[in-house]
Amino acid sequence: MYDQLLNIIQDADRISRNGTILEQHSKGMTYHAPQKPELVVYPESKEEVSQVLTYANERNIPVTPFGVGSSLEGHIIPAKGGITLNFSLMNKVVEVRQDDFLVKVQPGITRSQLNKELKKYGLFFPVDPGADATIGGMVSTNASGTNSVKYGTMKDQVLGLEVVLADGRIMKTGGMAVKSSAGYNLTSLLIGSEGTLGIFTEITLRLRGIPEVTVAARALFSSIDDAGTAAAAMLKSGLDLGKIELVDQATIRAVNAHKNTDYQEVPTLFIEMSGSEPTVKNDMELAQEIALGEGCQLFEFESDSLARAKLWEARHHVAFAIQAANPGKGLLSTDVCVPISELPNAIKETRKLIELHGVEAAIFGHVGDGNYHAVLSIDENNPEQVKKIEEINQRIVSYALAKGGTCTGEHGIGLGKKQFLRLEHGEGVELMEEIKLTFDPKGILNPGKIF
């Protein structure tokens, strides 16, 4: 296999069988059992990806795409060995169309690299998952983050894809128009397909203008209920909320310990708004008024950009805080999403469940979406603990599905949620399997994931 791939790639530096490299490509950020690929290829062009897939498809060799390995559901674990395609060399901005608010990128660019390059155009890309993931990975899982209450998820940003199919055909979907009704929406079908339908080689994204001003605030409450009620009232008032995140008491404690911050350890809403100055000023005042009316004990602004960055960094690093507090252990992050009015109760039930089982967890939620995470530390070598934590996960998912929610708001199915997909979508899973067979008859693309 090595020699045949070398014949395609023509550069020994871009094919690796090195043990450390294989190890690095054997797992993401979570507790799922690692598995090494047989070798790692670093393609530089769509033609190379196409040739590798043509070769792999002829010989039934599994192919797993890899960005930076920040997956939370084992997506990049080559469950059946084979070839891992590492996209770190395909990380260019292909074209910025400033007046169209568009950018074309290669899949290996990370969101922070992209935003650094966009800054000089006065533009930015809004989707912000916790990790500095690659855009390709973010498309694969339909990622979102704290900005999605204002800007939506990946599926709202991707206008077009260049994709290599399992048999090596190179195809384009979508285009540069903001909207289209031309035939079936293959772009949306590929977004969130977790590398199982095709491999992305170019992605066309919508961009936004960098807002004139951005103001953040923290609103402290004595209970999750009050915080939830206040958040719901803000959403209903039609305020143009940029971010609205609910973090529970135990989670603030973990963040303080990890980041050396001294946030008061009570249920807290982290809020952000952006736009023109008078608009933001007016809307923030209204948000404060609403919060105080719902039992908020303290409403503090952070208009200074450093303090704001620290605040959101603290929020983004919650998973690392749990990891740091439990060295050497793995992580499991739940990812259910419920109808928005159900969120405060769902969070309270989750905290109860976690306390009942005597484990430690951070809980934080995207209040504008109904999506929340319980991040649990897990000793993957202790089968009893793994079982206990998987049971907690199962209970959280069952609760969410009973409320009309989903088992995953933004992380994807991967290895870890396959049993939940069928609970959630029943008959629909058969149609998904038929679509998979249409795109990838031999099942070489990221096998073992989703189904």
Place this chain on the structure above:
Amino acid sequence: MYDQLLNIIQDADRISRNGTILEQHSKGMTYHAPQKPELVVYPESKEEVSQVLTYANERNIPVTPFGVGSSLEGHIIPAKGGITLNFSLMNKVVEVRQDDFLVKVQPGITRSQLNKELKKYGLFFPVDPGADATIGGMVSTNASGTNSVKYGTMKDQVLGLEVVLADGRIMKTGGMAVKSSAGYNLTSLLIGSEGTLGIFTEITLRLRGIPEVTVAARALFSSIDDAGTAAAAMLKSGLDLGKIELVDQATIRAVNAHKNTDYQEVPTLFIEMSGSEPTVKNDMELAQEIALGEGCQLFEFESDSLARAKLWEARHHVAFAIQAANPGKGLLSTDVCVPISELPNAIKETRKLIELHGVEAAIFGHVGDGNYHAVLSIDENNPEQVKKIEEINQRIVSYALAKGGTCTGEHGIGLGKKQFLRLEHGEGVELMEEIKLTFDPKGILNPGKIF
């Protein structure tokens, strides 16, 4: 067939072979050649839809869904005869979940009926195509309208579907969560599938709070160029634009004639903003400043709700204005969408092309999307004229595709744009055809559309 369907429906009032009824179901609003169904069934439940489809699928009988017949691409023309399913009796609001900003509806409800029912909850559904279409029809074509610059298209509003597959199976996709990464996005695949993959029986939609205030304005320019430059500057400034529509001179003339209005006959931007009062006031002032800086000759506010309604009615009735000016003739509406910076040039080229051919047309564009329409009167009994107008359409589409755009921004492919789909998506059309075969192996669902 009649007797067997009567056996399913058990109500002779809900099956019709009446000539006038068949005639009413033979065409939409456009010039496409009419074709009658063999009979029309008015289902009242998903079970009835399922039984009709099971029966039709066993016997290879085509089934065409019908809302109010406002399609602009012949979607509801039963091109191969068979059964038309008229959804006018399945027009209920099933459930309003006020605190979740959700509603579940049956497909036959129209957008104005829905908004009437939502008003008492302080909520509204934002997608507003020109016609008072049914929600089912709007899902089928991924409709949008003037509000989409702020709220997005149908694909951004539909959270879940209940759908009857060709073989009669009843399936659910999506759910009540605002976002999900659980498996392939079947909801998005079905949105815009024009009745060819399944028949919707229930639709879960996102709703928005009715804004505190809404203000409209007209900005008059001496050229399309100036109007386009001003619109681009407003979009770039990050203003929260609710609507921004560009209407050319000849179109204003047609509207004046039809609606008895006295709008000055120059290229005009119709603008609307909504939100809290100080925000809207501030943003409108900024918009005015931008417009005046780009050569705007007059910027006039319409905060009075009657004047505003009249203004938007005028805009929504442009197609009828053309129809009224050409009694007895058919309509063709182009629907290309280009990258937004290309819109002013595309509109100018289109006007030139139309003048060159000596025909009459209204041209108006959703500037925030890059989507614009040329509405042409067409004598469907005059083959030479049909040929000429189809040629104009072809030139407009070629221009848009060359700029990276799409042949249809919101109307769909239907009968009229099948040849353009292949030009636009090439290889992708084969995958679409394979998906069609997976969902509907016998090809009974709305045959002759899209492919």
